[in-house]
Amino acid sequence: MTQSSVPFLPFVRPDIDEETIRGVADVLRSGWITTGPQNQAFEAALSEFCGGRPVRTFNSGTATLEVGLRIAGVGPGDEVITTPASWVATANVILETGATPVFVDIDPRTRNIDLNLVEQAITPRTKAMIPVYLAGLPVDMDRLYAIAREHKLRVIEDAAQAVGSTWKGERIGKLGDIVSFSFHANKNLTSIEGGALVLNNEEEAALAQKYRLQGITRTGFDGMDCDVLGGKYNLTDVAARVGLGQLPRLEGFNAQRRKLARAYFAGLAGGVAEKLGIGLPLADFENSNWHMFQITLPLEKLSVDRAGFMGALKERGIGSGVHYPAIHLFSLYRARGFREGMFPHAERFGATTVTLPLFTQMNEGDVARVCRAVNEICEQYGR
Numbered sequence: 001m002t003q004s005s006v007p008f009l010p011f012v013r014p015d016i017d018e019e020t021i022r023g024v025a026d027v028l029r030s031g032w033i034t035t036g037p038q039n040q041a042f043e044a045a046l047s048e049f050c051g052g053r054p055v056r057t058f059n060s061g062t063a064t065l066e067v068g069l070r071i072a073g074v075g076p077g078d079e080v081i082t083t084p085a086s087w088v089a090t091a092n093v094i095l096e097t098g099a100t101p102v103f104v105d106i107d108p109r110t111r112n113i114d115l116n117l118v119e120q121a122i123t124p125r126t127k128a129m130i131p132v133y134l135a136g137l138p139v140d141m142d143r144l145y146a147i148a149r150e151h152k153l154r155v156i157e158d159a160a161q162a163v164g165s166t167w168k169g170e171r172i173g174k175l176g177d178i179v180s181f182s183f184h185a186n187k188n189l190t191s192i193e194g195g196a197l198v199l200n201n202e203e204e205a206a207l208a209q210k211y212r213l214q215g216i217t218r219t220g221f222d223g224m225d226c227d228v229l230g231g232k233y234n235l236t237d238v239a240a241r242v243g244l245g246q247l248p249r250l251e252g253f254n255a256q257r258r259k260l261a262r263a264y265f266a267g268l269a270g271g272v273a274e275k276l277g278i279g280l281p282l283a284d285f286e287n288s289n290w291h292m293f294q295i296t297l298p299l300e301k302l303s304v305d306r307a308g309f310m311g312a313l314k315e316r317g318i319g320s321g322v323h324y325p326a327i328h329l330f331s332l333y334r335a336r337g338f339r340e341g342m343f344p345h346a347e348r349f350g351a352t353t354v355t356l357p358l359f360t361q362m363n364e365g366d367v368a369r370v371c372r373a374v375n376e377i378c379e380q381y382g383r
Contacts, residue, residue, distance in 0.1 A: 007317070008317045008318075008319065009318050009319060009357050009362075009366055009369070010319040011320050011355055011356065012185075012186045012319075012357070012358070013359045014185050014186075014190050014359075015253065015359065015360045015361055016190075016246075017249070019245060020241070020244075020246070023241045023244070023245055024238055024242060026241075027238050027241045028238065030237075032237055033236060033237055033238050034236050035234040035235060035236060035240075037237065038237035038238075038240040038241045038244065039234075039235055039236075039237055039240040041240070041244060042057060042191075042235075042240040042241075042243045043055050043056060043057055043196075045247050046196050046243075049171070049173070049247065050173035050174050050198050051174035051175075053173070053198050053199065053200070054198070054201065054202055054204065054205035055196050055197065055198050055199070056196065056197050056199065056205055056208040056209060056212065057191075057194060057195070057234075057240065058194065058195045058196065058197060058212060058233045058234070059193060059195070059233050059234060059235050059236075059239075060184070060193055060195050060233070061089070061160040061181060061182025061183070061184060061195035062089040062092075062093060062182075062195070063195060063212075063231070063233035064180040064181065064182070065090065065093040065130070065156060065158060065160075066093040066096050066097065067197060067208055067233065068156040068178040068180050068197055069093060069094065069097045069099070069130075070097060071204050071208060071211070072127070072128050072154035072156060072177075072178060073154070074097050074099050074127050074154070075097055075098050075099060076097075076098035076099065077098075077099070077125065078097075078098075078099040078100070078125060078126075078128070079101075079102045079125040079126045079127065080094045080099050080100070080102065080126075080127060080128045080129065080130060081102045081103075081104055081113075081118060081121050081122070081126060081128075081129045081130070082094065082101055082102070082103060082113070082129065082130040082158075083104060083106055083112065083113040083130075083132050083134075083346065084103040084106075084327045084328045084329075084343050084346040084347075084350075085112075085324060085326060085349055086132040086134065086324055088324070088330060090132055090158050090327070092332075094130070099127065100125075101333075102121050102123075102126070103327070103328050103338070103342070103343055103346075104117045104118055104121050105117060105343040105344065105345050105346055106345045106349065108345045109282055110134075110137060110139070110282050111134050111135070111137070111281065111282075112132065112133065112134055112138075112139045113131050113139060115139060115140060115143045115144060118147055119147060119151075122151050126151065126153060127153065128154040128155065129147075129148065129154075129155050129156075130155075130156050130157075130158050131144055131155070131157060131158065132160075133157070133158065133159050133160075133161060133162035133165060133172065134161065135161060135281060135290070135291050135292040135293075135294060135323075136162045136165045136188070136288045136289035136290055136291035136292070137162075137165070137281070137282060137284055137287065137288040138159075138166075138167050138172055138287055141167040141175070141176065145176065145177075148177070154177055154178070155176060155177040155178065156177070156178045156180060157172070157176055157178065158180055159172050159173065159179050159180060160180060160181060160182035160184075160195070161182070161187065161188075161289075161291040161292070162289060162291070163187065163188055163189045163289065164250050164251065164253075164289040165287055165289040166286070166287050167287055168287075173198045177200065178198065178199060178200070178204075180195065180196075180197055180198075181197075182194075183239075183243055183246075187291065188253055188254060188257065188289055189243065189247060190243070190246060191240060191242045191243035191246070192238075192239050192242055193239060194235050194239050194240075194243060207228070210227070210230050211228065211230045211231065211233070212230065212231070212233045212234050213231075213232065213233070213234050214226060214231070214232065215227060215228040215229055215230035216230070254289045254290065256360045257289065257358060257360065259364070260290070260358055260362055260364070260367055261283075261290040261293055261358070262285070263364045263367040263368070264280075264356065264358075264367055264370075264371065267368050267371030267372075268280065268295075268371050268374065271371070271374075271375040272375045272378045272379045272382060273375050273378040276298050276301050276302070276378050276382050277298040277301060278295050278297065278298060279295060279296030279298075280295060281294055281295075290358065291358075292323060292355050293356050293358045294323060294353050294354065294355050294356070295356060295374070296348075296349060296352040296354075297309055297353075297354060298352075299351075301382060302381045303381045303382075304377075304381040306351070306354060308381075309377060309381075312373075312377045312380070313354075313374075313377065316373045318356075318369070318373055319357060320354050320355055320357070321354075321355035322353060322354065322355065323353065324350060324353075325350040325351075326343065326346045326349075326350035326351075328342060328343060328346075329350070356370050356374070357370055
């Protein structure tokens with residue numbers, strides 16, 4: 001088989017079944033396509049998934065983070081501790097509230113915020129923390145919440161990538177403070193675009209609803225008031241119906257991802273890439289949902305840069321991604337005084353990481369193909 005005849009393998013592809021597609025068509029025919037009964041059913045299903053906690057859906061995982069901060073009372077003059085190794089939205093939402101992001105470097109083993117460094121970053125202005133569960137791997141939840149309790153901090157968990165992940169056998173979302181999920185098209189569970197906020201009580205849920213739709217509260221047939229400054233963040237029923245079709249399949253999705261991740265570890269073991277020093281994620285098959293499989297390149301031992309490496313994968317019919325450049329090195333954050341050398345582990349990770357294909361329709365043969373390609377490229381460009 002020639003290279004050109006091999007189907008292109010993207011780094012991600014959503015898995016939406018025919019029953020869900022038919023369900024979306026039914027919603028479109030119903031005439032009620034924006035927020036309505038499907039959304040209510042999706043929220044109820046997510047609440048059950050999260051142990052009965054109140055859940056409100058939104059049109060993105062960015063909106064959920066911002067609203068979570070506002071519910072926690074974060075605003076101008078406050079500081080919020082987070083990681084520079086995340087999608088830039090994690091820090092942007094802090095700026096949106098008028099607060100100041102305070103970055104803490106990552107643990108190079110887990111690639112998550114280093115909880116051993118967090119307490120050094122706490123000041124009298126610190127109001128909250130946003131830990132990020134990169135690629136679906138949670139931080140040490142016991143340690144996280146011990147710090148939060150000791151310093152009286154709110155926690156808004158950026159669990160955008162961690163739906164179905166666990167900590168000591170309990171699902172992320174069942175415990176803790178405010179939890180934010182994303183249902184973007186590349187997530188383990190998708191509603192095309194969307195997200196959900198897991199809250200502590202009905203009072204917070206009511207406030208989330210206000211923030212979701214212009215701060216409006218309706219009473220009776222014609223009563224309406226606006227007492228907070230909200231936005232336009234509601235989830236459509238079309239999107240909610242996709243989410244409803246995905247949720248019962250999530251356990252199977254994550255089981256397949258774990259199987260594929262194991263195949264990656266086996267396929268890269270002992271090869272040229274490993275001998276050159278390619279970096280692999282922490283092999284946690286107890287807590288992670290394996291949202292992504294990210295390697296780091298030993299660029300000092302390669303005669304090709306990351307873009308060239310990714311181009312060589314593409315030439316072999318394999319897609320890849322970069323998740324994520326260090327946030328503090330973007331121009332928006334450099335203008336606020338951040339610079340190279342402040343968070344070296346996050347900077348090295350951000351400069352060398354490559355996300356390999358991982359989605360549920362893949363099989364172990366696909367993984368073997370990717371591993372062969374990685375080893376071939378390392379052999380070609382190794383020095």
